[in-house]
Amino acid sequence: MAVDEQGAAAVGPSVEAVFREERGLLLAALVRRFGDLDLAEEVASEAIEAALVRWPSDGVPPNPGAWLMTTARRRAVDRLRRDRTYAARLAILQVEAERAGPAAPTAGDGELPDERLQLFFTCAHPALSAEDRVALTLRCLAGLTTQEVARAFLLPPATMAKRIVRAKKKIREARIPFRVPGADELPGRLPGVLQVIYSIFTEGYAASTGPDLQRLDLAEEAIRLARILRRLLPGEREVAGLLGLMLLVHARHAARIGADGELVLLDDQDRTRWDRTLIEEGQGLVIVALTGGPPGLYGVQAAIAALHDEAAGLATTDWPQIVALYDVLLALAPSPVIALNRAVAVAMRDGAEAGLALLDELAGEPRLAGYHPYATARGDLLHRLGRHRAAADAYRQALDWAGTEPERAHLRRRLTECETAADVRPEDGGPEDGGPEDGGSGDGGPEDGGSGDRDD
Numbered sequence: 001m002a003v004d005e006q007g008a009a010a011v012g013p014s015v016e017a018v019f020r021e022e023r024g025l026l027l028a029a030l031v032r033r034f035g036d037l038d039l040a041e042e043v044a045s046e047a048i049e050a051a052l053v054r055w056p057s058d059g060v061p062p063n064p065g066a067w068l069m070t071t072a073r074r075r076a077v078d079r080l081r082r083d084r085t086y087a088a089r090l091a092i093l094q095v096e097a098e099r100a101g102p103a104a105p106t107a108g109d110g111e112l113p114d115e116r117l118q119l120f121f122t123c124a125h126p127a128l129s130a131e132d133r134v135a136l137t138l139r140c141l142a143g144l145t146t147q148e149v150a151r152a153f154l155l156p157p158a159t160m161a162k163r164i165v166r167a168k169k170k171i172r173e174a175r176i177p178f179r180v181p182g183a184d185e186l187p188g189r190l191p192g193v194l195q196v197i198y199s200i201f202t203e204g205y206a207a208s209t210g211p212d213l214q215r216l217d218l219a220e221e222a223i224r225l226a227r228i229l230r231r232l233l234p235g236e237r238e239v240a241g242l243l244g245l246m247l248l249v250h251a252r253h254a255a256r257i258g259a260d261g262e263l264v265l266l267d268d269q270d271r272t273r274w275d276r277t278l279i280e281e282g283q284g285l286v287i288v289a290l291t292g293g294p295p296g297l298y299g300v301q302a303a304i305a306a307l308h309d310e311a312a313g314l315a316t317t318d319w320p321q322i323v324a325l326y327d328v329l330l331a332l333a334p335s336p337v338i339a340l341n342r343a344v345a346v347a348m349r350d351g352a353e354a355g356l357a358l359l360d361e362l363a364g365e366p367r368l369a370g371y372h373p374y375a376t377a378r379g380d381l382l383h384r385l386g387r388h389r390a391a392a393d394a395y396r397q398a399l400d401w402a403g404t405e406p407e408r409a410h411l412r413r414r415l416t417e418c419e420t421a422a423d424v425r426p427e428d429g430g431p432e433d434g435g436p437e438d439g440g441s442g443d444g445g446p447e448d449g450g451s452g453d454r455d456d
Helices: 002-011 013-034 037-058 064-082 084-100 115-123 130-141 146-153 157-174 183-205 216-232 237-250 276-289 297-310 319-332 336-350 352-361 372-384 388-401 405-424
Strands: none
Touching: 013 037, 013 064, 013 115, 037 064, 037 157, 115 130, 115 183, 115 216, 130 146, 130 157, 130 183, 146 157, 146 183, 183 216, 183 237, 216 237, 237 276, 237 297, 276 297, 297 319, 319 336, 336 352, 336 372, 352 372, 372 388, 372 405, 388 405
């Protein structure tokens, strides 16, 4: 909804915040009411456009969500009255849904209490490919932009746009009803839902674009949804792992940003500002996630985050254990981002030359093209090795790819340091002096699973 996003920005941050908060709820409610994603998106867009006209002069109403819902519902009813094709298609979907019978999940002590979470499970339908399910849910129901969803999959935005269109077409052609799956269907759909929640958190932890490094509203929403799942599915160890991972990473958010909004690297963070309550809760969930069977993707990532949170600093971090955990991750879900994070951890354990050799092996990986943490990590290692001109080239590449202003400002500072150092002394390779200054992207933050880490 590019028009909605541009218009919201034009009328001010308060209105933009309302749209961001209410859009997911609005779409979920409309889909449940009318059973048609295209119709829901169109009338939600029309309601937001109406708000862009009315609210700047009338003010934001006391209950903006109710205002948007009333407006969208009226638009939907008007459209159904005019459009017999729409009405006929919805009638068919309704009949098929009724024939399938009511399906209310009974996991835990009750039904899914959140409409967005219900729709996440609904969109995780087995008729769609796994990646299409996640992409569709992130774009349409979680409210991420196409660019943000593309970043989650390390794909070009145009490719992701085609994937989302394909998924919506499949829903129409296969006449997939929008109904909450039954309790017996939940386990099969759970991995896709966990990936959606984690991707939302990743965009909150490290925004793709914009003036701010973090979007705390998204990170906190992902944690809220994971808490609901944890209550409803207490026996699912990967739910515990995901919630633990997000809590352990989110515990550092206050220390990641300086007084002027600048990026604060892991080694420079004031660890007294880390939220120890969240860390303790996360550590308990790591134990649950890793007990009782083979480890899962989120449980292992949570264990890495716990090791970072337990350490007094980079020098006392258990890098051998972190490398070993990355080896487990690579066996569970091979990906270039996990390989990148492992390379940075190896640099901290064995030295910058060892890490740089591993990064060079990833140089031709297409999924890392345009992924600035890779170029940043190379720049950090080259800088530490005294290869300042090569480091400057890497930082320039990272600067071209970075999306948020705090990241770009940090990279500009690093680039200036390297350019100055390169002018003062020759490129002789210099002595190796350890690893990257900040632990690069191996800090136990969001990993792969569609999401990338950031260099803090």
